Amino acid sequence: MEGNEAVAWGAVASGCRFFAGYPITPATSIFHTMLKLLPPLGGVCLQGEDEIASIGYCLGASMGGLKVMTATSGPGISLYSEHISFAIGSEIPIVIVDVQRLGPSTGSATRGADSDIQFLRWGNSGGLPAIVLAPVDVLDCYLLTIQAFNLAEAFRCPVFIASNKEIGMTRENMNMDAVEVPKIIERAAPPAGEPFVPFEAPSGSKTPYFLPIGGDVIVRQTSSTHGTDGYITTDSDEIARILDRLKTKVVSQVDRFSFHESYLEEDADTLLLTYGITARAARDVYRLQKSAGRPVSLLILKTLWPVPEKLIRKNAEHVQRIIVAEMNLGQYVREIERILPNKTIEFFGQMDGRLISPRQIQEVVAHV
Amino acid sequence: MSSLLNSSRPPVFCPGCSHDRMTRALDQAFSNLGLKGEEIVIVTDIGCSGLFDTFFNTHAFHGLHGRALTYATGLKLARPELNVLVTMGDGGLGIGGAHVLSACRRNLDITLLVLNNFNFGMTGGQFSATTPITAHVGSGFLNRIEHPLDVCRMAGSAGAAYVQRCSSYAKNLSEEIENAVRFQGFSILDIWGICPGRYTRRNRLTPEIIEESLARMPSLENPVPENLRKEYGRHYRDLAGEQAPVSPPKKIKAQFEPPESGRKDVLILGSAGQRIITAGEILCMAGLTAGLQATQKNEYNITVLRGHSITEVILSPFKIGYTGIEYPDVVLALSQEGVDRKKSFFNALNENVLIIQDSEVTVPPGKARIHPIDFKSQKIKLPDRALAALSVLAKMNRVIHLEMLKRALESRFKGKILASSLELADRVKIGI
Numbered sequence: 001m002e003g004n005e006a007v008a009w010g011a012v013a014s015g016c017r018f019f020a021g022y023p024i025t026p027a028t029s030i031f032h033t034m035l036k037l038l039p040p041l042g043g044v045c046l047q048g049e050d051e052i053a054s055i056g057y058c059l060g061a062s063m064g065g066l067k068v069m070t071a072t073s074g075p076g077i078s079l080y081s082e083h084i085s086f087a088i089g090s091e092i093p094i095v096i097v098d099v100q101r102l103g104p105s106t107g108s109a110t111r112g113a114d115s116d117i118q119f120l121r122w123g124n125s126g127g128l129p130a131i132v133l134a135p136v137d138v139l140d141c142y143l144l145t146i147q148a149f150n151l152a153e154a155f156r157c158p159v160f161i162a163s164n165k166e167i168g169m170t171r172e173n174m175n176m177d178a179v180e181v182p183k184i185i186e187r188a189a190p191p192a193g194e195p196f197v198p199f200e201a202p203s204g205s206k207t208p209y210f211l212p213i214g215g216d217v218i219v220r221q222t223s224s225t226h227g228t229d230g231y232i233t234t235d236s237d238e239i240a241r242i243l244d245r246l247k248t249k250v251v252s253q254v255d256r257f258s259f260h261e262s263y264l265e266e267d268a269d270t271l272l273l274t275y276g277i278t279a280r281a282a283r284d285v286y287r288l289q290k291s292a293g294r295p296v297s298l299l300i301l302k303t304l305w306p307v308p309e310k311l312i313r314k315n316a317e318h319v320q321r322i323i324v325a326e327m328n329l330g331q332y333v334r335e336i337e338r339i340l341p342n343k344t345i346e347f348f349g350q351m352d353g354r355l356i357s358p359r360q361i362q363e364v365v366a367h368v
Numbered sequence: 369m370s371s372l373l374n375s376s377r378p379p380v381f382c383p384g385c386s387h388d389r390m391t392r393a394l395d396q397a398f399s400n401l402g403l404k405g406e407e408i409v410i411v412t413d414i415g416c417s418g419l420f421d422t423f424f425n426t427h428a429f430h431g432l433h434g435r436a437l438t439y440a441t442g443l444k445l446a447r448p449e450l451n452v453l454v455t456m457g458d459g460g461l462g463i464g465g466a467h468v469l470s471a472c473r474r475n476l477d478i479t480l481l482v483l484n485n486f487n488f489g490m491t492g493g494q495f496s497a498t499t500p501i502t503a504h505v506g507s508g509f510l511n512r513i514e515h516p517l518d519v520c521r522m523a524g525s526a527g528a529a530y531v532q533r534c535s536s537y538a539k540n541l542s543e544e545i546e547n548a549v550r551f552q553g554f555s556i557l558d559i560w561g562i563c564p565g566r567y568t569r570r571n572r573l574t575p576e577i578i579e580e581s582l583a584r585m586p587s588l589e590n591p592v593p594e595n596l597r598k599e600y601g602r603h604y605r606d607l608a609g610e611q612a613p614v615s616p617p618k619k620i621k622a623q624f625e626p627p628e629s630g631r632k633d634v635l636i637l638g639s640a641g642q643r644i645i646t647a648g649e650i651l652c653m654a655g656l657t658a659g660l661q662a663t664q665k666n667e668y669n670i671t672v673l674r675g676h677s678i679t680e681v682i683l684s685p686f687k688i689g690y691t692g693i694e695y696p697d698v699v700l701a702l703s704q705e706g707v708d709r710k711k712s713f714f715n716a717l718n719e720n721v722l723i724i725q726d727s728e729v730t731v732p733p734g735k736a737r738i739h740p741i742d743f744k745s746q747k748i749k750l751p752d753r754a755l756a757a758l759s760v761l762a763k764m765n766r767v768i769h770l771e772m773l774k775r776a777l778e779s780r781f782k783g784k785i786l787a788s789s790l791e792l793a794d795r796v797k798i799g800i
Contacts, residue, residue, distance in 0.1 A: 039609075057438050110670050
């Protein structure tokens with residue numbers, strides 16, 4: 001199946017029962033698959049009048065208690081922005097799939113790129129952190145979608161899948177018999193007898209309990225700056241406390257969900273660091289270099305945001321030179337430069353619709 | 369029934385604001401309908417109408433400007449038993465116009481209360497979609513050159529089945545709200561009011577003037593006869609219930625030995641409409657019948673029936689990394705525009721590369737072994753040539769064999785299409 005279909009199957013396996021989207025290449029086949037899968041299961045799949053409405057429907061349905069997902073590409077992510085801010089600030093669980101295409105703007109609908117990597121992190125008003133997972137292949141599309149739902153439910157936040165036309169619309173076989181599927185996590189209701197305070201985290205946690213709108217307990221949701229009770233507040237101390245919690249609730253936990261593949265070679269002086277579709281070429285490079293007796297180490301990140309800093313530092317410990325390859329003109333490399341100021345960071349990017357090939361990466365490796 | 373007003377959050381409107389009356393009428397309507405707080409969600413928009421959710425002990429959802437109907441839609445579909453009310457001003461109606469039209473067309477059981485006071489109260493009295501052209505507002509002369517919208521006429525022509533207008537000062541305001549809530553479908557109530565903080569500072573508007581203006585408006589019949597139909601949620605669930613469940617993704621059993629060992633890269637060059645992508649998919653499935661790994665990368669333009677269509681299929685006993693083809697083992701050259709897209713690439717091919725060439729297509733010079741096929745004389749039409757070329761490949765025992773291909777066709781197709789594909793695979797001749 002193709003990556004987009006795998007995302008849809010992963011969503012359904014996670015218990016997703018509401019999807020809304022607006023047609024856009026290269027994400028549309030997620031909508032098509034959800035439309036086949038959800039209605040027979042009693043779920044709802046809608047085609048919104050635009051992207052703003054599509055994600056708005058999802059936020060309503062999520063507050064109604066359903067697990068929800070939407071999918072789009074760069075131009076749609078632009079339109080999602082106000083609702084991404086809402087979902088972050090008001091702690092509404094949602095999975096948002098960005099099947100990236102070549103930007104800027106409408107760009108090229110059928111050409112891939114990792115155009116939106118910084119945009120996904122910073123495309124919300126308020127600048128609070130979001131979780132972004134990046135699949136490499138079709139199996140990742142399935143498994144990381146399940147992880148995305150688990151994280152959205154556990155942390156009450158939006159979680160992005162940063163896919164790419166070259167993953168979403170690429171077909172590949174998947175051996176499900178050999179796969180260990182993660183345990184499904186549900187959003188937590190307050191323990192019986194405890195009063196429900198919609199935006200107060202219980203002690204020992206940074207994520208508030210969740211109750212749906214429409215249940216027996218009255219629930220308030222608001223996009224405005226609110227206190228723990230869900231009413232607008234102007235109390236600076238309370239505002240500071242809540243916003244700090246929103247920032248740290250995901251950033252402090254990233255070590256728990258730093259998905260990655262790491263291939264470290266003792267004799268390597270170079271670490272190849274990449275993510276997404278480019279990781280496939282990088283795996284080839286790792287293998288070719290090793291068999292040629294000039295090994296390089298390889299780190300493939302599947303959690304991009306929050307930046308898994310500890311993981312990156314640890315993997316870079318024994319090398320001085322790091323090559324960052326990504327299908328854009330230099331986005332995630334900024335994070336690596338920030339985290340590893342004393343290392344030599346080389347960047348290789350390409351943004352013309354063509355995949356970065358193993359040969360191109362090998363040329364960078366060889367050019368010392 | 370007791371009041372659902374939130375005693376700890378009393379209304380905070382400007383003295384003389386008609387929203388005050390609205391708040392009390394809404395509470396009265398809830399009481400008359402016998403609704404409890406947990407049976408209602410008030411979804412509020414932005415501006416003064418966006419404050420309403422705080423005055424009531426009901427479920428509440430306050431979001432972004434103009435988008436209230438989108439949240440209401442999600443909530444109602446997730447919780448069909450819930451009474452969903454939306455309060456929105458004339459500002460929200462304008463910025464959320466697309467959502468209003470969709471809600472009217474959809475007929476989901478939501479009640480939209482438009483608190484129409486002809487201007488943006490909260491931000492300084494700028495003109496809205498309903499500001500009269502003669503009004504003096506905070507947008508200078510701009511409202512004089514934009515025609516105001518008749519909310520009800522717009523909603524009626526968009527398909528709303530319940531469309532009513534009334535004054536905030538009407539004695540039967542709570543009754544009007546009750547009627548709108550009781551309606552099983554999308555109902556819109558255009559409630560005209562006075563904004564003393566902004567609008568009536570520079571414009572004369574009284575309850576009497578509102579009453580007179582409303583009397584001059586065309587009369588409305590409710591429910592709107594031509595728009596009366598099944599409620600969307602129920603209709604959705606009815607149709608959804610008829611949809612056949614989808615069987616889990618197909619598993620393809622490995623049962624054959626491939627005719628050649630090692631990894632094989634196959635490049636199929638064609639045009640849109642030639643079923644190039646489908647041929648690639650079938651080739652992948654054929655590979656799976658021999659236990660091979662498979663990837664298929666596609667390249668085509670956004671236009672549907674024009675332009676090149678290229679697919680790159682890799683079949684390998686090992687895990688496949690890079691999905692692009694740097695150097696193919698086989699090229700199927702099926703259209704000129706497909707070949708032209710990759711023309712720089714042919715020169716580098718050596719004699720181990722097999723090109724199956726539609727004899728109507730010109731292939732650039734190179735060392736590769738060319739196997740031309742005159743599909744035309746075999747009466748094989750353009751859309752069938754990709755599958756025919758795969759059949760030739762299988763009959764030559766390159767990459768796949770005919771049993772693998774047939775098993776793939778059986779996995780991919782059913783009925784007539786399967787029969788005609790199998791027939792085509794048998795019929796095609798590998799000689800010129």
